[in-house]
Amino acid sequence: xxxxxxxxxxxxxxxxxxxxxxxxxxxxxxxxxxxxxxxxxxxxxxxxxxxxxxxxxxxxxxxxxxxxxxxxxxxxxxxxxxxxxxxxxxxxxxxxxxxxxxxxxxxxx
Amino acid sequence: xxxxxxxxxxxxxxxxxxxxxxxxxxxxxxxxxxxxxxxxxxxxxxxxxxxxxxxxxxxxxxxxxxxxxxxxxxxxxxxxxxxxxxxxxxxxxxxxxxxxxxxxxxxxxxxxxxxxxxxxxxxxxx
Numbered sequence: 001x002x003x004x005x006x007x008x009x010x011x012x013x014x015x016x017x018x019x020x021x022x023x024x025x026x027x028x029x030x031x032x033x034x035x036x037x038x039x040x041x042x043x044x045x046x047x048x049x050x051x052x053x054x055x056x057x058x059x060x061x062x063x064x065x066x067x068x069x070x071x072x073x074x075x076x077x078x079x080x081x082x083x084x085x086x087x088x089x090x091x092x093x094x095x096x097x098x099x100x101x102x103x104x105x106x107x108x109x
Numbered sequence: 110x111x112x113x114x115x116x117x118x119x120x121x122x123x124x125x126x127x128x129x130x131x132x133x134x135x136x137x138x139x140x141x142x143x144x145x146x147x148x149x150x151x152x153x154x155x156x157x158x159x160x161x162x163x164x165x166x167x168x169x170x171x172x173x174x175x176x177x178x179x180x181x182x183x184x185x186x187x188x189x190x191x192x193x194x195x196x197x198x199x200x201x202x203x204x205x206x207x208x209x210x211x212x213x214x215x216x217x218x219x220x221x222x223x224x225x226x227x228x229x230x231x232x233x234x235x
Contacts, residue, residue: 035221037158044208044225045146045158056223088158090220097174098144098160098219 002027002094004101006087012109019076021104023089028069033093036065036074039103040085048087049074076106084108111135113143113209113226120232126197129229131209138190139166142212144222145183145194147205159205163218164192172218199233206230 003026013019023034032052037045047056049065052072062077076083089101116130131143144163162173164183171183182195192209207229210222 037222044228045210045222046225047213047221047223050213050221050223056221090158092217092220097172098146100158100160102157 002029002091002099004089004091004099006089006101006104008104009102010105010107012107013079014109015079015081017079019074019079019083019106021074021076021087021106023067023072023074023101025070025072025091025094027094029072029091030093032068033091034065034067034072035090035092036063037088037090038083038085039088040082045088079106111211111224113211113224115207115209115226115229118230118232120234121199123200123233123235125199126195127199127231128193128195129207129209129231131192131194131226133190133192133211136211138187140215142166142214142216142218143185143192144210144212144218144220145181145207146210146222147207148228149202149205160219161194161196161207163212165216165218167215196231199231201233204231204233 005024007022034052036049039045053065064075066073086103086105088103112134114132119127121127142165145161164171164185185192209226211224213223
């Protein structure tokens with residue numbers, strides 16, 4: 001069973017700073033089937049990255065994804081005010097299917 | 110533009126069932142799987158997201174997360190582009206916001222999900 005662990009739990013940063021979020025899997029994720037979502041308060045999740053490194057339609061290029069196997073990273077190069085939110089990783093290729101990490105909150109320092 | 114319109118909030122007694130709908134518009138219904146993901150109410154940093162199952166319109170079949178097998182049923186009405194999720198034997202732990210979400214792919218019910226509904230709050234309380 002694949003379990004996704006995100007770190008840190010909370011990241012306190014200032015606008016303009018770089019954010020680096022980690023997602024670690026207990027087993028290798030097939031075909032890099034790893035996605036990242038952003039969830040702002042009171043809103044549904046929004047797809048940012050799929051296939052570990054592909055930006056979804058309309059996502060600004062300050063968001064980038066990297067990694068393979070069991071270790072994945074979401075990087076936000078320069079935080080904008082609207083980027084302060086909770087971020088989830090999700091694996092969609094393994095077992096059990098469709099599991100999400102517990103989330104990383106990026107809040108304003 | 111793709112939209113997923115969900116039915117309204119529900120309050121149910123323990124042991125009963127709930128049926129939530131999700132009407133898709135702005136795209137070809139057969140081109141994408143649609144799934145249900147729930148999120149329990151709670152506190153930051155994140156109250157977990159949990160995949161329950163999904164429907165593949167192209168094939169007319171549903172797949173379920175094993176731990177919900179037997180308690181969840183996902184069906185669809187192609188004529189109205191609507192997907193339904195029914196959850197039975199409700200307990201207090203099922204209180205959550207239930208989202209429908211469209212997969213980027215035709216047959217991949219587990220995601221990734223590029224469009225989401227606004228969520229339907231289901232409250233289970235005696």
